[in-house]
Every structure is written in structure tokens, then in C-alpha cells.
Amino acid sequence: xxxxxxxxxxxxxxxxxxxxxxxxxxxxxxxxxxxxxxxxxxxxxxxxxxxxxxxxxxxxxxxxxxxxxxxxxxxxxxxxxxxxxxxxxxxxxxxxxxxxxxxxxxxxxxxxxxxxxxxxxxxxxxxxxxxxxxxxxxxxxxxxxxxxxxxxxxxxxxxxxxxxxxxxxxxxxxxxxxxxxxxxxxxxxxxxxxxxxxxxxxxxxxxxxxxxxxxxxxxxxxxxxxxxxxxxxxxxxxxxxxxxxxxxx
Amino acid sequence: xxxxxxxxxxxxxxxxxxxxxxxxxxxxxxxxxxxxxxxxxxxxxxxxxxxxxxxxxxxxxxxxxxxxxxxxxxxxxxxxxxxxxxxxxxxxxxxxxxxxxxxxxxxxxxxxxxxxxxxxxxxxxxxxxxxxxxxxxxxxxxxxxxxxxxxxxxxxxxxxxxxxxxxxxxxxxxxxxxxxxxxxxxxxxxxxxxxxxxxxxxxxxxxxxxxxxxxxxxxxxxxxxxxxxxxxxxxxxxxxxxxxxxxxxxx
Numbered sequence: 472x473x474x475x476x477x478x479x480x481x482x483x484x485x486x487x488x489x490x491x492x493x494x495x496x497x498x499x500x501x502x503x504x505x506x507x508x509x510x511x512x513x514x515x516x517x518x519x520x521x522x523x524x525x526x527x528x529x530x531x532x533x534x535x536x537x538x539x540x541x542x543x544x545x546x547x548x549x550x551x552x553x554x555x556x557x558x559x560x561x562x563x564x565x566x567x568x569x570x571x572x573x574x575x576x577x578x579x580x581x582x583x584x585x586x587x588x589x590x591x592x593x594x595x596x597x598x599x600x601x602x603x604x605x606x607x608x609x610x611x612x613x614x615x616x617x618x619x620x621x622x623x624x625x626x627x628x629x630x631x632x633x634x635x636x637x638x639x640x641x642x643x644x645x646x647x648x649x650x651x652x653x654x655x656x657x658x659x660x661x662x663x664x665x666x667x668x669x670x671x672x673x674x675x676x677x678x679x680x681x682x683x684x685x686x687x688x689x690x691x692x693x694x695x696x697x698x699x700x701x702x703x704x705x706x707x708x709x710x711x712x713x714x715x716x717x718x719x720x
Numbered sequence: 721x722x723x724x725x726x727x728x729x730x731x732x733x734x735x736x737x738x739x740x741x742x743x744x745x746x747x748x749x750x751x752x753x754x755x756x757x758x759x760x761x762x763x764x765x766x767x768x769x770x771x772x773x774x775x776x777x778x779x780x781x782x783x784x785x786x787x788x789x790x791x792x793x794x795x796x797x798x799x800x801x802x803x804x805x806x807x808x809x810x811x812x813x814x815x816x817x818x819x820x821x822x823x824x825x826x827x828x829x830x831x832x833x834x835x836x837x838x839x840x841x842x843x844x845x846x847x848x849x850x851x852x853x854x855x856x857x858x859x860x861x862x863x864x865x866x867x868x869x870x871x872x873x874x875x876x877x878x879x880x881x882x883x884x885x886x887x888x889x890x891x892x893x894x895x896x897x898x899x900x901x902x903x904x905x906x907x908x909x910x911x912x913x914x915x916x917x918x919x920x921x922x923x924x925x926x927x928x929x930x931x932x933x934x935x936x937x938x939x940x941x942x943x944x945x946x947x948x949x950x951x952x953x954x955x956x957x958x959x960x961x962x963x964x965x966x967x968x969x970x971x
Contacts (some may be wrong), residue, residue: 476964484957487950488926494946495933497904521784522901522935526776533765533773595940598769667768699767 498594499524500627505591506584518592528593535585535599539606543577576610583607583616587623594627601637601659602666608641609672617641633659637669649676660689667697674709687713727819728826735827736834739793749835756781756843760850771852778843779858779937783865786835787897790869793828794876795889818963825874825959832869836862857940864934864943867951871929872897874958881965899924900931929954 507515511531518527586603589596600620608617621638625631636659643651653676659665660673674689690713693706759777766773801807810820840862844854855861876893883889899906903925910921933947 473964473967476960476967480957480960480964482957483953483960485926487929487953487957490946490953491903491930491933491950492907492925494944494950495903495930497907497932498939499904501908502905519905520898520901521780522931522938523776523780524938525772525940526780529762529766529769529773529776532769533762536767593938598772697768698770 498627500591500594506588511588515592524593525596528589528596528599531585531589531592532596532599532602535582535589535603538585539579539582543579576612579611582611583613583620586620590620590624590627594624597624597628597631597633598664598666600624601633601664602668604634604637604641605666605669605672608637608644610668614641614645633662633664650680653677653680653682660692667693667699667702670697671702671705674706678709678713683713723814724816724819724822727815728823731820731823732826732830735797735824736830739827739831740834749838753839753842756839756846760846763850770850771847774847774850774852775855775858776937778846779861779865782836782839782843782862783868783937785839786832786865786869787872789835790828790832790873791876791890791893792886793831794873795880795883795893796886797824797828798877798880799886817966818959821877821959821962821966825877825955828873828877829866829870832873833866836866855940857936857942860942861937864936864947867934867943867947868931870951871931871934871954871958872900874955874962875929878958878962878965881962881969896928897931899928901935903928903930903932 505515514527514530518524582603586599586607589599589603593599604617604621604624607620608614618638618641621634621641624634625638628634636655640652640655643649643655653673656669656673660670670689670693674686674693677683677689678686687710690706690709694703694710697703697706756778759774759781762777763770763774798807801810811817840858844858847854872893875896876889879892880886880889883892906921906925906928910918910925913921930950933950934943936943936947
């Protein structure tokens with residue numbers, strides 16, 4: 472009887488293993504595809520060991536936003552010298568720099584590797600892919616890097632229409648066709664994954680091409696739905712200007 | 721054999737009562753509630769992705785908290801009953817050993833299910849308060865966690881019957897838990913290896929339960945039917961192995 476119990480246990484356990492090996496196919500990138508930034512190896516190890524890819528991709532996304540949200544220093548500048556960011560009277564150069572920082576411009580050399588890393592950990596994090604591609608293509612003027620990122624996302628989500636729309640928009644931006652860019656991203660604007668940055672871009676392009684009503688609708692949507700106070704403030708300001716018939720730059 | 725189901729029910733109910741009265745249960749519950757609340761702070765940092773971050777933090781913390789409690793309980797329950805001589809009292813009656821084990825496992829899983837449901841409800845309430853609808857896959861994610869807990873708890877019960885202490889049971893179970901989440905990577909290595917190395921890796925894949933099969937939390941999808949079948953086979957295998965060990969013990 473005891474021998475039978477041991478045999479049944481072994482049989483049941485092995486059957487479970489066989490069953491799972493037949494029915495399970497990983498949908499995530501294999502280990503060689505994960506290029507870990509220097510200080511992130513332990514985090515990635517935990518992500519895999521605890522089955523918490525989504526959570527660690529979230530953490531990497533927060534770190535990406537913090538990286539992108541930190542103003543870059545000019546050569547010879549000391550950390551903490553952010554006087555040009557403080558509200559108040561500025562010189563022409565400081566004003567230009569302030570505007571560029573507010574528009575998300577800059578070099579941010581680690582932006583693409585960090586963005587790719589998020590998709591390597593969780594290739595289904597569409598919102599992160601869209602956010603990064605938008606920033607690369609339209610804020611930092613690096614469309615080829617945006618395309619590389621979107622193509623990586625499409626490898627694991629080949630039917631993701633949002634990636635395809637942004638990819639098309641990046642292509643139109645290369646041919647300097649703002650109306651086509653706006654038309655391409657228009658279907659994305661009501662999607663919950665649509666980055667607010669992309670909505671702002673759509674509003675700006677519509678405003679510039681004279682489609683004030685569409686621009687106002689998008690700004691109103693940003694003001695109502697975004698949880699980012701800087702975007703909300705900007706949208707409210709733009710709405711006031713549009714209502715007064717004085718669309719800003 | 722005929723009174724088996726009745727014994728399972730009685731032992732399971734007694735185990736649930738004992739678990740709920742245990743002060744560790746309260747401690748874990750307090751910790752979980754605090755941890756889920758702390759995830760709100762992390763969510764705020766994610767700005768427009770707050771809903772996703774809040775969901776992911778909460779689901780992971782819930783699973784870890786219940787895992788910690790389930791492992792602690794499974795690794796110490798039989799040792800504790802042997803130390804307090806309760807087990808001698810039980811086996812002096814016509815109680816089949818397999819039914820006693822099944823009852824203990826059922827009690828532990830019922831407690832885990834209650835903890836998952838309570839913390840899940842609290843988490844959903846937090847999501848609601850922050851203005852986010854419940855994710856479509858939420859119930860599947862909790863169900864996947866319960867399947868994982870079913871496999872690891874039954875395995876911990878089996879390990880506790882031959883390990884020297886509760887700590888060693890916890891350590892071995894923790895290693896199996898971690899290795900089980902690396903199944904996809906082990907499979908990749910096996911596919912890219914040859915000879916003895918590939919054979920060893922394929923053997924490991926058969927022996928270590930693949931917890932990724934239940935990990936729909938990461939895929940945000942429904943559980944495949946295969947997950948239920950595999951969980952049932954692994955749980956039954958561990959229970960049968962524990963029965964085999966327990967049947968050879970003198971009380």
C-alpha cells in the first residue's frame with residue numbers, strides 16, 4: 472500500500488510537469504533579450520524570480536519618468552543650478568532653456584535603452600511604449616529611435632494598432648506633414664493607454680493648422696482626465712486663450 | 721474510508737478556526753492592509769499610469785502576504801501538533817491519516833482564500849476610491865495566486881514531514897517557489913543546450929512546478945484551463961507523497 476502511494480505521488484507530480492510543459496508557452500522575451508542597465512540587475516532578477524514582471528516594469532517606468540523629468544545640466548554646470556527653472560524674470564537664454572525643458576526637449580542619452588528595457592521586462596506595457604516613442608519622436612526629435620522602440624513593441628504585440636498609428640505619425644513627422652500626424656494619432660486620443668504627451672501634441676497640431684474646435688476638445692479632455700498637474704495647468708491656460716480668441720504659440 | 725470526507729471537513733474547519741484565532745493571522749492582515757495602502761503612494765508617482773501601478777503593487781503584495789502566512793502555517797502545523805502531542809490524540813481515534821492531511825491542507829487553503837478575498841476587497845475599494853474601475857482580469861489574478869498557493873502549501877506540508885525544522889521547510893519551499901517562476905528561462909536554456917545538460921534541465925522542468933502557468937497577473941489575462949489541471953495534479957502528487965511519509969511514521 473505504501474509503495475502504491477509513493478508511485479501514485481510520483482506519477483501525479485510528473486503528470487503535472489508534463490501537462491504544464493505541453494500547455495505552457497512563454498509570451499515574454501527570452502533572457503538574452505533583456506539588456507539590464509548597470510544598476511538594475513537585482514531588480515530584474517526579482518522580477519523574474521517572483522513572477523512580478525508587471526510590477527518591476529512599473530518601477531522602471533517611474534524611474535524613466537523621473538529621469539526624463541530631471542532637467543539636464545549644461546557643460547560645467549553644477550548639480551542644483553536650476554535657477555532658470557524657478558518662476559520669475561529670466562534672460563532670453565534662460566527663457567529658451569526653460570521652454571525647451573517644459574517641452575521635454577533634451578539629449579537624455581539613456582532614454583532609448585531605458586524605454587526598451589521596460590518592454591523587455593513587460594512587452595505588453597503599451598502605454599510605456601507609446602509614451603517613450605512619443606517623447607523620442609516629437610520632443611527629442613529622434614524618430615529613428617522611436618521607430619526602433621515601436622518595432623520592438625510590435626514584435627510581441629503584432630496586432631497593437633496603437634503602435635501602428637504612432638509609427639505612421641512618426642513617418643509623417645519625418646516628411647513634415649503636421650496635418651497627417653494629427654490625423655494619424657486622432658483615433659488614439661480616447662484610448663486609456665494614450666499618453667497625455669501625445670494628446671498635447673495632437674491639440675498643438677490642430678491649433679496650428681487652424682482647427683481650433685478640435686484643439687479645444689483635446690485640451691478639455693486633458694484638463695478633465697490627466698492626473699499630471701503640469702499638463703492640466705497648461706490645458707486650462709490654452710483653453711482660456713482659445714476662448715479669448717488668442718491661441719498661444 | 722467511509723468517514724473520510726467527514727473527517728476532512730472537521731479537520732479543515734478546526735484548522736480554519738485555529739488559523740483565524742492565531743495572532744499571526746491578525747499581524748499578517750494588518751501588514752497586508754498597510755502594504756496595500758502604501759501602494760497608493762507608489763501609484764501617485766506614476767501620474768497617468770496610477771491605476772496600473774496601484775493594481776500591480778496591490779496584487780503582488782497580496783500574493784506575497786498570503787504566501788508568507790501559508791508557508792509559515794504549512795511548515796509548522798504538523799511539527800506543532802507533534803510537539804503539543806495533539807496529533808497522538810487525533811490518531812488514537814479512527815481517523816485516516818490521509819484524511820487528516822487533506823483536512824489540514826483544505827483548512828490552510830480555505831484560510832488563504834479568505835485572506836485573498838478580504839485583501840482583494842480592500843484593494844478594490846482603494847482602487848475605487850482613487851477613481852479606477854476594477855481591472856477585467858482581477859478575479860483571475862487572485863484565482864491564479866490561489867492555485868500557486870495550493871501547490872506550494874501542499875508541497876510545504878510534504879517537506880515538513882522530513883525536514884528537521886520549520887525554517888528548513890520554509891527555505892526549501894522558498895527555493896521551489898523561486899525556481900518555479902524561472903520555468904520559462906529554464907525551458908529556454910534546455911532548448912538551447914544539448915547532451916547531459918539538456919537532459920538535466922528537462923528533468924528539472926518536470927520536477928519543479930511551473931508557477932508561471934498560474935501567473936496571469938503578469939499577462940493581465942484569464943487563467944488557461946490547463947492551469948487548473950496542472951495545479952490539481954501537483955497538489956494531489958504532494959498530498960499523496962505526504963500521506964506516504966505520514967503512513968510510515970509511528971505515533
